Amino acid sequence: MEKTLTYFQEKKQKSEWITVVSILVFILGIVLLVISGETTWIMSLGLVLAAPGFIGIIVGIVLFNRTISKFKSMYLKDYFSTMIEEGVYRPKKGLSQSEVYACGFIKRADRFKSYDYLSGRLDGIDFRSSDVHLQERQVYTDSKGNRKTKYVTFFKGRVFQFDFPKKLDHRLQVLERYRPRDGYKYQKVDLESMAFNKKFNTYATDSHTAFYVLTPHFMEALMKVEKNHPGKIGFSFFDEHMRFAINNNKSTFAIMPFRKIDEKLVEAFKEDVEGLYEIVDDLKLNRNIFKEE
Amino acid sequence: METWQILLIIIVVLVVLIAFWYIGTMNGLRRGEVKVSEAESGIDVALTKRFDTLSKMVDTVKGYTKHEAKTFENVVKWRKGMPDDLTLEQKQEFMQKLNQVQADINVAVEQYPDLKAEKVFTNLQHSIADVEEHIQAARRLYNSNVSMLNSKIVSFPTSIVASRIGMAKKPFFEAELEKRADVKMDF
Numbered sequence: 396m397e398k399t400l401t402y403f404q405e406k407k408q409k410s411e412w413i414t415v416v417s418i419l420v421f422i423l424g425i426v427l428l429v430i431s432g433e434t435t436w437i438m439s440l441g442l443v444l445a446a447p448g449f450i451g452i453i454v455g456i457v458l459f460n461r462t463i464s465k466f467k468s469m470y471l472k473d474y475f476s477t478m479i480e481e482g483v484y485r486p487k488k489g490l491s492q493s494e495v496y497a498c499g500f501i502k503r504a505d506r507f508k509s510y511d512y513l514s515g516r517l518d519g520i521d522f523r524s525s526d527v528h529l530q531e532r533q534v535y536t537d538s539k540g541n542r543k544t545k546y547v548t549f550f551k552g553r554v555f556q557f558d559f560p561k562k563l564d565h566r567l568q569v570l571e572r573y574r575p576r577d578g579y580k581y582q583k584v585d586l587e588s589m590a591f592n593k594k595f596n597t598y599a600t601d602s603h604t605a606f607y608v609l610t611p612h613f614m615e616a617l618m619k620v621e622k623n624h625p626g627k628i629g630f631s632f633f634d635e636h637m638r639f640a641i642n643n644n645k646s647t648f649a650i651m652p653f654r655k656i657d658e659k660l661v662e663a664f665k666e667d668v669e670g671l672y673e674i675v676d677d678l679k680l681n682r683n684i685f686k687e688e
Numbered sequence: 689m690e691t692w693q694i695l696l697i698i699i700v701v702l703v704v705l706i707a708f709w710y711i712g713t714m715n716g717l718r719r720g721e722v723k724v725s726e727a728e729s730g731i732d733v734a735l736t737k738r739f740d741t742l743s744k745m746v747d748t749v750k751g752y753t754k755h756e757a758k759t760f761e762n763v764v765k766w767r768k769g770m771p772d773d774l775t776l777e778q779k780q781e782f783m784q785k786l787n788q789v790q791a792d793i794n795v796a797v798e799q800y801p802d803l804k805a806e807k808v809f810t811n812l813q814h815s816i817a818d819v820e821e822h823i824q825a826a827r828r829l830y831n832s833n834v835s836m837l838n839s840k841i842v843s844f845p846t847s848i849v850a851s852r853i854g855m856a857k858k859p860f861f862e863a864e865l866e867k868r869a870d871v872k873m874d875f
Contacts, residue, residue: 561818587832603730606832607825 403466404656410458411652417451420444463650467511471648474661478668479515486648488512489525495554498638499577499631500570504529506546509554511648517672518681524555524671526646552626552642555671557680559637565601567608567632569617574598588614594621608632616677623670637680713849720837724858727830728776731861734823735783741819742789745812749793752800776859783823790816827861834858 424445431438467486475484489509495501508528515522529550536542568575571594575581581598584605591597591614599605609617621628626643647667654660675681774782797803804810838857841850850856 561821585832585836587828602727602829603822603825606829607822610821610824 399470400656400658400661403462403470406462407459407466407650407656410455410462412455413451413458414455414652417448417455419448421448421452424448459652466650466656467648471664474664475513475515475668478665479513479517482515483513485512486510489527490523490554490556494523494556495527495640496577497556497631497636498554498629498640499566499579499633500568500573500575500629501529501550501554501640502531502576504550505532506530511646513668517675520558520675520680522555522557522671522675524553526648527552527554527640548644550640550642551644551646552640553645553647554640555638557637557639557675559632559635560680561608562635563604563608563633565599565604565633567597567599567604569595569597569609569630569632571595571621571628573627573629586614587611591618594618604632613678616679619677620674623673637678710849713846714853717837717840717846717850717853717855720833720840721855723833724830724837727826727833728861730826731779731823731830734819734826735779735786738786738816738819738823741812741815742786742793745793745809745816746789748806748809748812749796749800749803752796752803776861780862831860834860 421444424441424443427437427441428445429441431441464486467484471486472484475482487510489512491509492507495507495509496503506529509525510528512523512525514524527550528548530546530548532544533547534542534544566577566579566581568581574596575598579600581600582602584597584599584602585592586597586605586609588611591609595617597605597609617630620639624641624643626641626645628639628641630637630639632638648664650656650660797809840846841855841857
């Protein structure tokens with residue numbers, strides 16, 4: 396494992412150096428072009444430096460992305476498959492649109508992108524998840540009066556789907572600054588806990604379902620999940636699934652330039668997955684006492 | 689416009705506003721009362737389901753235990769299920785009796801390991817666990833609605849409307865009811 400990490404780190408470092416040196420050469424070339432004036436040899440030198448500098452930047456970026464992609468598809472894929480029972484990691488795939496919108500509180504996007512798919516079984520509970528990036532189209536008029544279009548991100552985070560031990564005929568949503576968007580007739584429900592009502596808005600198509608799912612222990616566990624996962628969070632419960640989404644403006648398995656690929660990085664990813672085990676345990680999703688054999 | 693005319697308009701507007709407020713408050717209280725009744729029906733449904741599941745459990749247990757346990761005599765007495773016209777207090781009493789039956793079943797089951805392993809019985813145990821969660825949910829929903837209605841009933845000026853329409857505070861459905869000698873139930 397260590398050797399493989401070193402291999403990817405060396406390749407990543409090489410691509411970063413190519414990019415940095417190319418940027419410097421490109422800047423030097425541009426400076427020479429600007430100050431060359433009538434002097435032909437300075438202009439030529441500027442061109443000779445700027446052109447390969449530009450190509451070097453492209454090559455560096457391509458090599459960087461290729462290395463990250465290989466690290467994910469080769470190293471992380473194997474790592475997660477050994478760490479999680481029936482673990483499947485697909486860096487370039489994600490949850491489908493229907494799976495994401497099944498949450499019931501995520502607005503439909505004009506641009507949909509999902510990646511870093513991770514699924515498996517945690518403590519006997521099946522889960523599926525992926526990073527999701529959603530953008531909406533906005534038309535605006537610039538200072539010259541021209542109508543222009545831009546895409547604005549309104550959701551960037553992770554969406555999860557877990558098996559839920561209670562079978563629900565009605566729908567329930569526990570939302571932090573979201574609202575139901577799936578077209579069903581919800582009623583707002585106030586639970587006994589003031590702290591919970593302050594943190595979340597609870598919507599259910601039937602009040603009994605809200606009280607059935609949200610036991611005092613479960614409310615505390617949801618508050619703990621919210622506390623451990625900063626960002627705008629929402630939970631939905633229907634049929635035999637619990638879905639939740641965290642809009643935290645993060646890509647879970649992103650590797651930034653100059654961040655070392657080493658045990659520390661892998662440990663950070665491991666902690667993310669261990670956080671999922673904690674969720675299963677805290678919410679007692681693994682307590683299948685209601686299901687008949 | 690004359691002063692008396694302005695005064696008359698103000699009085700009419702005030703009377704209309706008070707009338708609207710009165711009707712609105714009354715409807716709000718009535719809606720609260722309906723919610724409490726609906727939640728109470730939820731308790732009935734859950735209690736009936738628990739009774740049915742417990743009866744099935746007793747039938748299964750009886751196949752193993754040949755002696756006539758007190759448990760089973762109790763359930764036989766309740767063959768008709770939960771009566772329709774029980775007061776809330778009697779429903780709480782009924783729930784306590786079901787708790788006792790279940791405790792007796794658990795004691796009986798401990799003596800018969802084969803019964804514990806039987807699929808039908810384990811499925812019934814899963815069902816009863818789920819039914820109990822439903823009872824707790826129904827109880828909490830009922831108490832939550834009662835709490836909201838009661839706080840309206842005692843708050844001024846809603847209390848004026850409540851007393852005018854003869855609405856009194858509703859009792860809570862307690863999880864554990866102390867045994868009361870004066871409540872008798874014959875099923």
